[in-house]
Amino acid sequence: MGGCNIMKETHQMERNTFLETDRLEFATWTEEDRPLASALWGDPEVTKWMNNKGFLNEDEVEARHTQEMKRQQEENVQYWPMFEKETGVLVGCCGLQPHSSDENVYALGVHLTRDHWGQGYATEAAQAVIQYAFEELDAKSLVAEHHPENEACRQLLLKLGFSYVSDELVEQTGKIHPSYLLQRPSQEPK
Numbered sequence: 001m002g003g004c005n006i007m008k009e010t011h012q013m014e015r016n017t018f019l020e021t022d023r024l025e026f027a028t029w030t031e032e033d034r035p036l037a038s039a040l041w042g043d044p045e046v047t048k049w050m051n052n053k054g055f056l057n058e059d060e061v062e063a064r065h066t067q068e069m070k071r072q073q074e075e076n077v078q079y080w081p082m083f084e085k086e087t088g089v090l091v092g093c094c095g096l097q098p099h100s101s102d103e104n105v106y107a108l109g110v111h112l113t114r115d116h117w118g119q120g121y122a123t124e125a126a127q128a129v130i131q132y133a134f135e136e137l138d139a140k141s142l143v144a145e146h147h148p149e150n151e152a153c154r155q156l157l158l159k160l161g162f163s164y165v166s167d168e169l170v171e172q173t174g175k176i177h178p179s180y181l182l183q184r185p186s187q188e189p190k
Contacts, residue, residue: 028078037065049147051172094125104140145177
């Protein structure tokens, strides 16, 4: 339970948000968020699909947090931490990272804390990030992949309108992951 108190206390600080949904507000990772990053990526149930070990150790969590802050600084995107508006509790993160060398093509990702699984937060967050990518970042398309055994992620991507493209070997897991694409919506003539 101490983790929840840390999350509530940490969020009470003045936090700049840039994106909101009905239940969520998005911010960027800061140095002060290390306990939140540990609570999220230090949970083996959250990270079991992320690498071949099925978990991230303390150093890997630290590296992930640092990587997200650096990506925001250099690319103006990251897997942004998101918080419940009502309580200020960390729900997880959802965001983007540049995909290969294609300009304006981003990879979408979402990680939720266990307490927030099955409540529609992944869909709500991903829809907001997709809209942000196309409207604010002028993305041409978005890509996503998931661990082959993560059925919830597959269902989420299809619900969001992604189309299956191919299977790709993902080095971190050593497994073949289904890969998906979401094209920029057609612009309506004015």
